[in-house]
Amino acid sequence: MTEPDLNLLIALDVLLAEGSVAGAARRLGLSASAMSRTLSRLRATVGDPLLVRAGRNMVLTPYAEEIRERAQNAAFEARAILRPPSNSLNLATLERHFTLRTNAGFIEIFGAALIDAVAAVAPLVQLRFMPKPEKTAKYLREGLIDLEVGVLGEMGPEIRLTALYRDRFVGVVRKGHPLEQEGEMTPEKYAASGHVVVSRHERGTGPVDVLLAELNLTRKIAAMVPGFPAALAVAQASDLVALVPETFLLNQPGLYGNPGEARVHIFDLPVKTKEITISLMWHPRSEVDPAHRWLRQLVMSVCRERVPG
Structure with missing residues (x-):
């Protein structure tokens, strides 16, 4: 049996x-015609068209989609074997860019x-820094990013991770809000207030609502916003209650650092929510x-x- 040409990998x-043939040609420093000939050889080798025309663009065949990650990993391993990484690292002369997928917070x-x-x-x-509108392992698997920060979720068993820190949600209202004057926070007082929530979903409910429901209580959600800065701004300028991660407030010391000048009142939630591990x-x-x-060690x-x- 004839051995396949591993250069094709x-x-x-x-x-x-x-x-794209043109995009691949640019990355490999080849002419478009040379890349087309390489694609023809690949098609003959694997017995599949791999890339087919769809209007003005090319799309991957189902087989190509199936083997894309395997091909990427195999190519990476081949490069690593032929060019083993050096144990020495000169940070002063290191020229490299790293992409991190994180949320704005x-x-x-x-x-x-x-x-x-x-x-x-x-x-x-x-x-x-790359935005993170959804949870998916795609960007790590396809080598589009170097690191991702967030809650593990459905990232896949092969993904490596380490815990960075633990977080929890706290309630925030404007300074002078009636809830600040009423003493101990109870589930009833909390649920009876109007709330501004951060949500990418239409319902806007979460673990807090599940715990309140166990007490036959329901929050009145008056507004939904796309991020915690917006929720905090709304809470400062209204009687609505915001729910924000405690670490988010680390970057807002002017809001609460000096008791005489604090612009918000922060309180523990009256229901026990689980801590969140950010990885x-x-x-x-x-x-x-x-x-x-x-870089991993530095981020940690x-x-x-x-x-x-």
Whole structure:
């Protein structure tokens, strides 16, 4: 049996990642005609068209979709074997950009400190923060990002992770709000108030509502907003109650730091919600990369310094 040309593996990985002959040609430094010939060889080798025309664009065949991640991992392993990573890492001359997929709250709390920490030892390294509208392992699996920060969720068994810190939700109202004057917070007082909630879903309900329902109580949700900064702004300017992560308030010391000047009142929820573990996640392909390992350790150090314990 004739052995397959393993040089085609790299071309296959790039073609499936780009979904375009022209894009793959640019990445590999080939002409469009040379890339087309390579695609023809790949089609003959695997017995599948791989890329087919759909209007003006090319799309992957079902088989190509099925093998895309395997091809990417195989190409990565082949490169690692032929170019084993060096154990030495010169941060002063390291030129690299890393992409982190996080929510806006993480950037507000830790972004500046992390950027400063990187610049102090690796001035040629660039960080790119990518928004996180949904939970999915796609970006790590396809190598589109280097790190993801968030709650584990449905990320897949192969994803590596380590806990960064633990968080919990607290209630926030404006200074002088009736709830601040009424003493001990009870589930009844809390539920009877109007609420502004952060939600990507139409219902806007969550674990707090489940716990209140066990007491035959229901919150009145007056407004839903897309993020915690908006919820906090609404709570400051109204009689609505906001529900925000405690760590989010780390970046808002002027709101509550000086009791005489505080603009909000923060209180523990009258129902016991579970703590949230915020994790750092990465794909196994980056496990032994020295630069990636350095960045992981730096993110952990910055987070744990700002959220001790």
